[in-house]
Amino acid sequence: MDTQVADTLLGSLLDGRYRIRGRVARGGMATVYTATDERLERTVAVKIIHPTQAPQARARMAGFVERFTDEAKTIARLTHPNVVAVYDQGIHAGLPYLVMEYVRGRTLRDVLAERRRLDPDEALAITEQMLAAIAAAHRAGLVHRDVKPENVLVAEAPAGGSGNLVDSVVKVADFGLARAVEASAEEENGNQLMATVAYVAPELVTQGHADPRTDVYSAGIVLFEMLTGRVPYDGDRPVEVAWQHVDRDVPAPSTLVPALPPVLDALVARATRRDPAARPADAGAMLTQVQAVRDELGDPHAHTAVLRQISDDTAVLSQPTQVVAAVRPAERPAWARLPEGGGGQRPHRRRAEEPEGLGARLAALRTRVMGSPRGRLAVAAAVVVLGLVAAIGGWWFGVGRYTVAPQLVSMTKAEAEAQAQRGGFTLRYADPRYDEKVPKDTVLGQAPGSAARIVKGGTITLTLSLGPERLPVPDVVGKDYDLAQTELSGAKLVPAKGASRYDDALPAGVVLATDPKVGTVVKPGSKVTLILSKGRAPVTVPNLVGKNINEARGILAKLGLTPEETPKDSDKPKDEILGQSPADGTGVEKGAKVKLEISKGPPQVAVPRVIDMPCQQAKQTLESQGFPVNVQLNPNGIARLQNPAENTPVPPGTTVTVTCL
Template sequence: MDTQVADTLLGSLLDGRYRIRGRVARGGMATVYTATDERLERTVAVKIIHPTQAPEARGRTAGFMARFTDEAKTIARLTHPNVVAVYDQGTHGGLPYLVMEYVRGRTLRDVLAERRRLNPDEALAIMEQMLAAIAAAHRAGLVHRDVKPENVLVAEAPTGGVANLVDSVVKVADFGLARAVEASAEEEDGNQLMATVAYVAPELVTDGHADPRTDVYSAGIVLFEMLTGRVPYDGDRPVDVAWQHVDRDVPAPSTLVPALPKALDDLVARATRRDPGARPTDAGALLAEVQVARDDLGNPNTHTAVLRPVGDETSAVAQPTMVVAAVHPAARPAWARLPEGGQQRPRRRRAAPESDLGARFAALRTRLMGSQRGRLSIAAAVVALGLLAALGGWWVGVGRYTVAPELVSLSKAEAQAQADRAGFTLVYAEPRYDEKTPRDSVVAQDPVSAAKILKGGTITLTLSLGPERFPVPDVVGKEFELAEVDLTGAKLLVVKGTPRYDDNLPAGVVLETNPKVGAEVKPGTKITLILSKGRAPISVPNLLGKNVNEARATLAQLGLVPVETYKDSDKPKDEILGQSPANGAGVEKGAQVRLEVSKGPAQVIMPRVVDLPCPQAKQQLESQGFPVTVQFNPNGIVRFQNPPENSPVPPATPVTIGCL
């Protein structure tokens, strides 16, 4: 338990100017004190780095003090009603310190501990002022990196304490200090995750990168907690919580509080998308969406103007210690105003006595109401004020907005031309592949078409890279494990087909792929790999020139099955003309061996020679290749022939003729 009795800094004078009066809070990197600025006679807050965080204690380089001073100068220039101001910096006893605006209020964490969760009006009112402060930092090139309820101060409303948070003033603290601490820690320990894991953006977990969209994500988690009373993820170890931001989408708040409007679910989803390119570009862009959501919910209590984002992405880290003090319930706190001279001006002005002011007001009222002209003047003034209020309300709620054009499916040039005609500025997110949208056409836009957008605002377009296609890698001849690595690395799915024997490749090596090597496929396509079983156990014998019956017997002995086809040939009938597989090929038992078998020479039709003179018949038959045998009278007339006329016979078949 902290006690101020043991604190040796109490009562100390820093830099001959700041008298330490009391301790407010102690955080992981620094302790916060209240102090009196004896030069300007005002109360300030002093944040002093812990001795364990000092450069000497951790062996950091001399550059720590330079970075600390640079950060103090940068944050001192960040002047905004919703930012805790920094006045001065220095060292005391070798420990760096910052002098800051002393704020009177409670942290948002204290409010949530008491209320558990807030209604939508209150949550959006607080979110607007938070984002206004963070947007100012983004325009100045700063990234907070540790947005969370502990770093948000809420002043009690003068009309009703914390019960009416819509009228409260909100300030964001801890810009800048932790950035110098983190930079030195990186020199010693390497890149560290300095943000609070319950609110950390995925890109900080995976690669340590931070830009304005990192703060947008954390602000979305804070909005989720204000609406639901809890953070989206928890775990036994901080690292488990951090990686849930990387692996899971933030659930819709209405899944925990069913009565919440869908507009709030959409707002949280937009701010907490895991892809930074899908979020609003900075706090100013998210602020515009929050204001639109408040308008859509019919809430008239909109106090914060839209702040345009600036695309500088300089990183900064904040630390978790808050400056808090009890708030006086009678009036709005002094820190609701800008810090310059806010507490000194009343001392230089002498207020008129209350009775004198009352008498003057009564006299003025009597003078105006005593004449018709005065009454008409008052009525005209009331009407004019009403018209101005109506016009201002219309402008704030409706007049400054228009609707976003439909740019999806247009080419980049067409979208630019349409945006130019409507007065919008286009920025481009990381392009992505799309199966249906041609290359360099718009596949998505933010805000979506017909959504409310400030006139002259910025629209973020995502262009298509076209369908994602690439050739199947050549893995033939590789072992299965290596082929699988190549294919999965190309975003393809690998399945095994039925293996088969191969005489050339050893077992386990890829024989072929389906689809074939070089075929154009899309990511996720299944590639079937046919693997070799090695050389088959049976060698096919040489059957060429053998009789088909001999070939059948040989194959039967080896357990192989002949499959015969017959064709005309000059070779003798039933002689083996060809075989597949070839002689010596490896096959397994039961494999088919295809045989080409000769049907013998093609047959011819025996001509008629009966009734012809025997010499003429012999000459005719021999001219057609038939050997002729003449019986009886060689000079007679042919009375019979064998083979008979018109019978099919092989070429060169012997013919016998009988002549009488």
């Protein structure tokens, strides 16, 4: 069983300057903390790469850090009011980190979780600022690659605000971070998808290629979610969601929220075309279109109304179902205004006129052809040729061009490709599936099936096996039980509550450890036991070291604790406590045992016999063996008594009294 405790970075000092104060959020690649810049006395945000991202690149760490540093320098030069500023970068415990502007606000994801969906004027205002930031990055040669609500921060307007998000300040974060990690992942594992599947552009799924139009697509999906309260696609597995972006067009937002104006449907459709060439060229071009839509919806005469039919078939105007607040261009920030331009209408394309006398000329041509024997013979020959062509074409398209599909199921991918090549067929691959019995890269199914009719040289779609599905146990240590339970259920695992125990660091109800431990690969449906914290124990162990055993027994008895004593050789005085376990300050339950190491005292020595010796000789004998001597009566007499008696074991340095007569 593996035991994991709270975040060890809390309280750490990075680079002798940034004191970590608290954890803000944890993402797929990095964790964000608040920190105090002790040199400039300001609050900053520190984003540090997960240990799970950097270790794969440890063998190539120099290249990874170099790429991360180059990206940080590029982002730091990206100055824009809607971009989260980067102040510094460094490495702590082998993990690269960025020091960024701390934005007091919430992520767009938090806003959507609270509001579900936004009014069109709020959604367009946020999209406008978001695109302004991304456009600045595109002009600098940067592609964000991971535009999503989690990377959009919504802060209160500098002059305060009424709570309407139109007045909020929007900032975009994480420029370049995905690119640096992605470059290292490609060196290790080949081309990997480093974007969030709910917002991923089709070309990233099929080709792994990203350019400014990729960010335009993701921004269009974010606008769709703000307008409707959901993303366009969902599925049981991320790969299913990703391929829906490739195979399907994004639905119009008004199919989910009927009151939305058609101009918003058109805007989302332009941004989310599956063909990158059909989208706006970059975020700047998309920004211009968003501003144009805001101006159009800002017209006080532009509103949506609904006609309802009453019993006497008279159509009357109902209450407006959607009115979009007017936002005049002059009220926008300088960076968000449309360029001033003349009005004027576009010239109308003139319709081509039909040539005069065309019907008359066709009639004259028919008379000339059919009026001569040669003309009639040519027409007959043409009819015969066309008949033969039709017959041969009918045979070809009905029978001749078809053959039967080969049997490819149960073959490996390489065997199926070789068989298809021999038959002149083209292969296409559908989404692979997990299978407990069929090995990975073995054909599970084909369409059309074996022996089915197929065009010669046609395409056969294969479904490959991914092999048995296995899942890593997610990291839920440090999370509340309900959140951990939800995360495990979402990962197709079965959460179970195990035994709880006291912990001095984590509050009650927080996960201390999992069984199996985090990262263990298990089958879907496997049970994961959660060990929870009971909080700090009710009794604090006192400091007993140096006290006498009798005193310690009394202290422990008052606290309801039980001593467990172990004698130990020591130069310390007898019955003095040398050590304890648990240490002082530890929380324990009543009745718990406290182990005590007790000194047995210094090793004892035997007192030599000095009876019947001259008093001075007796004194010299005792002092030579380390015993202090106390002479009584006649110092010049003969020793008649000694105390302690001869051969008595006593601690070194014990005083011996000698009586001389």
